[in-house]
Amino acid sequence: MEKAEQELNSPLLQKRKDALQVIAEAYKNGVIEFGKNEEVNNHVHTMFSFSPYSPAGAVYGAKKAGLQAVGLMDHDSIAGGNEFLEAASLLGIGSTTGFEIRVSFKDTPFGDHRLNNPDSTGIAYMAVHGIPQKNFAKAQKFLSPVREARNNRNRAQVDKLNILMKEWGLSRIDFEKDVYGISQAAAGGSITERHILFAAAEKITATFGRGKKVAEFLKSAAKVELSDKAERHLSDPDNPHYLYDLLGTLKINVLPRFFIQPNEEECLPVKAVVDFALQIKGIPTYSYLGDVGESPTGDKKAQKFEDSYIEQLFPVLKELGFKAVTYMPPRNTKEQLSRVISLCGMYGLMQISGVDINSSRQSFSCPEVLQDMFKHLNDSTWALIAHEKLTQYRDDYSLLDGNNRFSQLPLEERIKKYSGFGRILDLHKPVPGKEILMEFTNG
Template sequence: MAEPMDITNDPAATPAQRIEALRVVAADEHFPSWVPESNNHIHTCFSFSPYTPTHAALLARRAGLRVVGSVDHDSIGAAAEMSEATSVLGMGSVTGFEIRARFGEGTPLAQRKLNNPDSVGVAYMTVQGVPAPAREKVAEWLAPGRAARLERTLAMAERANQILTDLGLEPFDPQADMVGISQYANGGGITERHLLAAMASALIRGFGRGPALTEGLAQMGVEIPASLAAVLSDADNPHLMYDLLGVLKANYLDRIYIQPTDELPSAAEVVAFADSVGAIATYAYLGDVSASPTGDKKAEKFEDDFLDELFEHMESIGLRAVTYMPPRNTPEQLARIHVLAAAHGMLEISGVDINQPRQCFTCEELRRPEFADLNEATWALVAHEALSSVDPSLHLLGRTGRLTPEALAERISEYAPLGRAIADGEDAVALAARATSIN
């Protein structure tokens, strides 16, 4: 019989089984004190991650986080489970999804690389704070794009398998090794990471572990960052597949990548849909970056040379929020984003990517005093999601229009305590009676 701890992270179990196992684990565990920061950008097995929503919530609690957010690619599938798991653990949650969109159509932005290393004129966006009654509608809206992305990824798998065959290695089975490790059948998304996980596993099987693997990769022309050479040649590395996946994503994906076409909505369509269901659409700022510690991004220039123009366009299509990851950016980049967000009346949301086992759920940068507002904004989002599930007029930003910086700060200061009250177990219906509508 499986132990409750194993069940919390068993993607083959049902969400109800995982939640029940979590109750057993939580009853016997002594958790650490809360830390002040939040994390709004956790991926689960409903896109690509080693964690189910329940287990992600548990690991976040073990790290001391009291509020987390899930944003799976092209999927809202984790939302209900994440919300229930965090409730069991006395935490707050913000749920939504991440999506790629055509950006800047009819402007020079459409010809520029924005925050997406793989495509020009395509941007990553998140939609956060999705009210619970809207989840089914969100899943229906995402379904055609999920299906189209699956077909495109299967076509890329053919290219990957041709490379493996040419190397004299055994190809992988796309259905078993790529689709089979996903939650696609349960509303989850398929991403390039599923493909690269299958390819990485095939390369490890074919070349073997240890120096033989790095020698084989060198023969393929895979550039291995100096910071990852040791872990890739370590035969006992328990995270080898994830480490190799990151290197392939940064330095090899372009050899098999097929650009998306009609599977992508426009950014304006994402904003309009988010507004229609009472959620909050954001642009995910990346900024010019150095190589990432996990190897999945190489040093590259992104939006910083045209950031003013970008924010003007964001406002013109109705975007009212921007999200970013403080560990990735310099103090100068963060200060500039803060100034531009205030100038354009945009809510600032923070988070740190969680999609592989080496990553830490906490973000110590957010413990610094200058980032206190980001943590308060997260608690306000907790209240937004819960209260607007009761009464759509209680949207944090209002269903339409744009708040002044002063009005936005006042709104966050009103909603953040309500978000904490929800984490404390207070009833959302009762709290809704205390909140004020701005429409």
């Protein structure tokens, strides 16, 4: 079983498929058992953007943590979607699929504001949740030029970083071998700044090993100010998350030195992406970040984002066609999220939660969603699952459709109805059974 667990995150698809079959068979026969809680997480990255986990590995990690549902959320790609759904079906866990993308707010009142993006003004992250499997190919085709534009910038960023690498006495990074080669770009995945930083982390450890020499190099040669926690992590040669912790430090301190701002080929107009999301029956979702103190992932510095103008932002989101807002309960204060929850209610926006998973140090678990003020987020997750499965069968069964039998219900009641369907789905099947379809159609 240990070998299967390791190969579940192999870069090779066939190895992952074989490992998944071994684990699924062991689960079916009672050889392995999983704990169970009511937690859900709708925002897990995989190796198709940046993560230590394959799509199947992410599903297994969520199942092992006792989660009832897990959501795929890769940057600029949904290429891992089919593998993700197959794994969820075999392991019997609720699943949702989508992608994350940066969009331009240039033609809105917030074109010069720092929204939810630490690196750029006028550019925001948004998610497209709940995409039915039949529309994966359309989504992937739509995102292909975005990935191409991003890789043009990635190559230029590596060139800039290599100037620093030379100054620091480190070997240069070869984009094709060290960056593209560790990604799933050949299979339709995206390449992000984290891939570049991971390549840099590998060059640093190849020169200095792991431990105090790396911390000393960062402070002396690279002129990095290490927090006490970062220095403690990087001084420990036995730290199992070493490369990811080093990546986080580089992201805060070194990325700004070689970062190149993306252009409009890479960050499409927000309205165009919202409209496309609706066309493929996805749910266009604004990703609330909020003013950040200490980052849970260790790769964001303290910084201010939307909080000072959030009351002005929400009506613009509504006008642009957003249907939901996603937020991360562990990241923000209850005061911040109380305001977001209130504004979502005021503007009729669905609320979706998820904890951004892209490092081995992070836990799949999100116990915060079990707190009273966040329990409605579980209903939203099961409503998303029902939306995705029902829309796979018929477009007008979408949670957002204006013509099905639940379309006139207030949003909160509609979510509860769909949540009820989601909770009784056979999670081992890709589409709802006949009895659920009849119940949905006739009541």
